Amino acid sequence: MNxxxxxxxxxxxxxxxxxxxxxxxxRLPAFGGDRHPxxxxxxRAALHRHTANTIASVNFDLRAFDTLGxxxxxxxxxxxxxxxxxxxxxxxxxxPEPADxxxxxxRYALLVxxxxxxxxxxxxxxxxxxxxGGFQGGVVTATALHLLxxxxxxxxxxxxxxxxxxxxxxxxxxxxxxxxxxxxVLAGTAFLANTLLxxxxxxxxxxxxxxxxxxxxxxxxxxxxxxxxxxxFLDQAVEIEEDSGK
Amino acid sequence: MDVxxxxxxxxxxxxxCYGLATSRNLIHAxxxxxxxxxxxxxxxxxxxYRDGGTAPVFSDLKPGTRPVVDPVVQALALTDVxxxxxxxxxxxxxxVQVAKRHGTVDPDELGELRG
Numbered sequence: 405m406n407x408x409x410x411x412x413x414x415x416x417x418x419x420x421x422x423x424x425x426x427x428x429x430x431r432l433p434a435f436g437g438d439r440h441p442x443x444x445x446x447x448r449a450a451l452h453r454h455t456a457n458t459i460a461s462v463n464f465d466l467r468a469f470d471t472l473g474x475x476x477x478x479x480x481x482x483x484x485x486x487x488x489x490x491x492x493x494x495x496x497x498x499x500p501e502p503a504d505x506x507x508x509x510x511r512y513a514l515l516v517x518x519x520x521x522x523x524x525x526x527x528x529x530x531x532x533x534x535x536x537g538g539f540q541g542g543v544v545t546a547t548a549l550h551l552l553x554x555x556x557x558x559x560x561x562x563x564x565x566x567x568x569x570x571x572x573x574x575x576x577x578x579x580x581x582x583x584x585x586x587x588x589v590l591a592g593t594a595f596l597a598n599t600l601l602x603x604x605x606x607x608x609x610x611x612x613x614x615x616x617x618x619x620x621x622x623x624x625x626x627x628x629x630x631x632x633x634x635x636x637f638l639d640q641a642v643e644i645e646e647d648s649g650k
Numbered sequence: 651m652d653v654x655x656x657x658x659x660x661x662x663x664x665x666x667c668y669g670l671a672t673s674r675n676l677i678h679a680x681x682x683x684x685x686x687x688x689x690x691x692x693x694x695x696x697x698x699y700r701d702g703g704t705a706p707v708f709s710d711l712k713p714g715t716r717p718v719v720d721p722v723v724q725a726l727a728l729t730d731v732x733x734x735x736x737x738x739x740x741x742x743x744x745x746v747q748v749a750k751r752h753g754t755v756d757p758d759e760l761g762e763l764r765g
Contacts, residue, residue: 407672414671418664425664429656436652436701443698443720447706450721451713458706458718462725474729481733481740488743492750533709539732607709626732633739640746 454603455612460532463539464618468596471618472581475625479578482629486571489636491644500642502557513555520548528623532612538619542626550634558642567635570628577625584617655696663689676745676755680738687734691727698723 433439450461463471491497505513524545531537553561585596593599596614604611666689669682698720704711706718749755 410671414668418667421667422660422664425660426657429653429660432653432656432697434652435655435696436699438700438717440698440700440720442722443700443706443718446721447713447718450706451708456707456709458708458721459725459728462721463729467722467725471729474733477733478736481736484740485736485743488740488747533707535705535707537728539728543732543735629736633736636743637739646750 451606453598453613453615454606455615456533456607457531457535457537459535460537460615460619461612463537464532464615464622465598465613468585468598468614468618471622472585472596475578475581475622478625478629479574482574482632485633485636489640491639494647495644496647497643498645500558502559505555505557510555513551517548517551517555520551521545524548524627528620528627529609531619531623532615533607533609538622538624539626542623542628543630545623546627546630546634549631553638558638561638565631565635567632570631570635574625574628574632577621577628580621581618581625584614584621588614655699656693659689659693659696661689662686662692665689674756674758676748676757677742679757680741680745683741684734684738687730691730694723694727 446462446466447458449466450456450458453461453465455461455465524541524543526541527536527544528538528541531541549565550561552564588597588600589595591600596618598613598615601613601617603613610616663686666682666684666686669685670679673679673682700717700719703717703719706721706724711718745755748760752760754760
């Protein structure tokens with residue numbers, strides 16, 4: 405099929421889809437309207453269970469089973485990346501040469517590194533209280549570690565990043581999520597039901613029952629997953645080289 | 651203009667589809683897929699918006715004093731951003747392998763299957 409014909413097909417399908425979209429959008433509830441039955445109920449349920457951040461309550465309490473699915477997708481795609489980006493038979497590892505880093509870059513990267521890691525951990529820990537949570541904080545923590553790559557060199561990054569430990573941590577975090585769900589079953593309620601722990605005082609770190617636990621598990625999983633992913637891609641870019649002349 | 655945000659979502663989605671269909675580089679195609687995904691975020695957040703609403707976080711807001719936007723769609727968008735990023739990473743890993751094995755990232759040149 406040549407490009408012109410393909411473009412015509414895309415235009416035809418796109419126009420049809422656009423027409424259907426418009427017809428559907430015209431019958432949606434008006435933008436900014438006041439009728440949000442699920443939202444109102446979610447807010448009520450979150451307040452009832454002493455979780456200040458309603459979004460954390462939706463993710464780790466009301467729809468905790470759905471989040472288990474999401475974390476499984478995350479885990480599976482990290483596993484896929486690890487398998488795809490392994491060292492092939494016709495490749496070898498070359499030790500990367502230490503490169504010179506401009507002194508201001510080195511200074512500021514090393515200065516910001518502890519602040520960034522701490523910020524990430526703060527965002528994870530306060531997920532049930534303020535905007536943030538395991539998903540966002542995990543990414544901040546994991547990328548903060550890579551400031552070491554900018555500020556020093558690849559070798560320094562590899563020393564603070566034992567990859568095996570992060571891979572195990574990823575698996576452990578997913579298991580922790582499932583085990584927390586199973587604990588509810590053992591206690592006689594439904595899988596992942598938030599009835600196990602006391603709801604605590606509203607707007608304190610320990611409020612929300614199992615929400616902080618699941619939030620921490622997801623934070624650990626996302627942080628480990630991002631570290632492992634970036635490590636695999638950096639390996640491809642920095643270390644793994646194709647054998648030439650074969 | 652009550653439907654404008656919805657139309658923007660549809661437009662972003664279709665722009666991503668156009669890019670996917672006409673792409674001549676697999677990395678570009680993966681980027682276009684992310685654009686399609688971004689369209690769904692715009693739609694979700696537009697559905698959940700409430701006039702004058704603020705974030706549904708009650709750590710410094712007394713419940714009932716202000717309208718809040720719909721937290722359910724926000725939670726959906728939030729999880730999907732991170733999960734979408736890792737799925738993008740998986741696709742890029744596939745592109746790395748395709749580039750190594752076939753020596754090209756142009757989908758039109760990947761005609762034949764190789765075992």
